[in-house]
Amino acid sequence: MTEQMEMLEEDTQKGKYMTFKSGNEYFGIELKYICEIIQIQNITEVPETEDYIKGLINLRGKIIPVIDVRLRFKQEVIEYDDRTCIIIINVKSTMVGLIVEKIEDVVTIDEGAITPPPSLSSANGKNKYVYGLGRVRDKVKLLLDPEKILNDEELEMFEDLSNENIMEEN
Template sequence: MTENVVEKDYLEEDTQHGRFLTFALEEEVFGIEIKYVTEIIGVQSITKVPEVPPHIKGIINLRGKIIPVIDVRLQFGKEPVDYNDRTCIIVIDIDSVSVGLIVDSVDEVITIEDEEISAPPSSKSGFENRFIKGIGKSGGKVQLLLDCASLLKSDEMEIANDLLE
């Protein structure tokens, strides 16, 4: 019986490989591995928390669970914009840490084969890539694939997680 459980977990995990939820910030398209996404919600009331970096917008109560919310646009150095009906919060979970990512809009779930993913340019080129895991090519488009683990290990997210303890 144990073998079946292990085999089932392996098969479920395997079906997620290469699948990404894409979202937009201005004209750029980003992707997050679907295995980290728990849900997509509309923007809701965010409780501001004092003395945190500007891109950490605060915390929300999601069905009794308090999670920090960051504005990805601000974290990536883009100009702030007013939220609208297309603005979403992508709730991700890595190692039992949940965080909401505010994005301009969610596009679709796509599959990108491993051979269609390139490494990001080296830091020697001046391209800031600490949150970019790779560059995916799908359907004639390019997607910047986020490294969710790096996003949650940033100093700012450690501050946000400290708020929840």
């Protein structure tokens, strides 16, 4: 019965993307990766990490690493405001928060409306995280592969940090 429920849930999320703004571009992440969206909150910095890794938040007792999407994509730094939020995603069984400027919408993008990104050598670095371009009405959304936003070493570090903090709390 549970397996049928999971399959049904997957079907209802198929082709659905949470879209958000970063810089002048709009991105999309498949809903199946998204756990929740929260307001920006206090972030505990982690020393000696990349600048886009903002630190850790405590979300109802769970320690979650947070990265700034703008900085990850080498866009200019902006001040966080009341529209800034954190999208909590699940990547390879690790919860990660993505700080984004503004949530746009949940949209359905048919597979036929998704094309592979151009194979340009991308100086700005976004191309390696984008697996497709989704056409929604007259706009194009850059569809992100959450598993490529963080590399395996970063995911491992986040897992270790989360486990350390959980142990310190006990």
